[in-house]
Amino acid sequence: MYSIFQDTVADMTWIEIEEALEKGAVVLSPTGVIEQQGPHLPTGVDIYESHYICRNIKQRLQEENIPIIISPPYYFGVNHITSAFPGSFTSRKETIQSVLFDMWESLFRWGAKHIFVIDVHGDKLHGDALYSAVRKTRDSLDIDVRLVISNLLADQLRISKDQEEFLIFDIDFSFGSFQPPPNYPDFHAGAQGTARFLKYFPHLVRQEKINELTPRLFSAEDLKGWQVGAESARTVTPYGYVGDPQGYLPYLTKNKMDFISGFIEFASRELLHYLKR
Secondary structure: OOOOOOOOHHHOOHHHHHHHHHOOOEEEEEEOOOOOEOOOEOOOHHHHHHHHHHHHHHHHHHOOOOOEEEOOOEOOOOOOOOOOOOOOOOOOHHHHHHHHHHHHHHHHHHOOOEEEEEOOOOOHHHHHHHHHHHHHHHHHOOOEEEEEEEHHHHHHHOOOOOOOOEEEEOOOOOOOOEOOOOOOOOOEOOHHHHHHHHHHOHHHOOHHHHOOOOOEOOOHHHHHHHHHOOHHHHHHOOOOOEEOHHHHHHHOOOOOEOHHHHHHHHHHHHHHHHHHO
16 A cells, blocks of 8 residues: 555664664655645645655665665645645644754754755745754754755745755756646646646546546736635635646656656756765
8 A cells, every 4th residue: 555654764663763874874854735736636745746756766866875764754834825725734834843843853863964855845935934944953953954956946046056955956958858838827736737646646636527627727817816825826716726637648648757757867866966075
């Protein structure tokens, strides 16, 4: 059966954890949220994807003789935008900061030296909460903890590569075969998100619902309403998705590099470079 704890320390004994950290094991920390993702996808989309990315990065780094452990997934983050929908749990910034600090402080006491945080949730307030947790941990403990993000997101947020709270990986669009994104807003349970879950977690998709979902194509005013969040976001998209879930087929091609496979590929490259320098 599928388990969100697969390949994490929750499936290890304490002795195995201790031995791994004595060998200098690097920690991957998957974080995210439980959040509505339309009528056809489960609320655990973000944390399932973060956990999947961590498991595959772990495999890539172990092939290079770098010991890795994965912390238990943390999934009670901020859902400011979708907070008006049932299924979108949201936590206070202070709660997230405290819980993550406590978890990372435990790993520090056990001997961890590096913690890399993997998160795919796009809510800005959630990102602010993660950053505050990383900053508090770095200020309080002698440990290297960083948020792993792409250069595209870093450029958007004006984050430079010398900021110690981040490990920024470059996306190489000449590598592999990328499927260009749709020419309309498609960032929440739309064509790309539906395709990813059909590819990686098909048993969790309510496929019979997809054909009932007409495209929800945002105007500039719709996007402003979405960004306000809560009831405003639910008003502009009552069924909780942005884009065209039925348009998933072009993004389901197995030999195309998608968001998840691209994250695994390029984050693994940057982690190897960082840890071996």
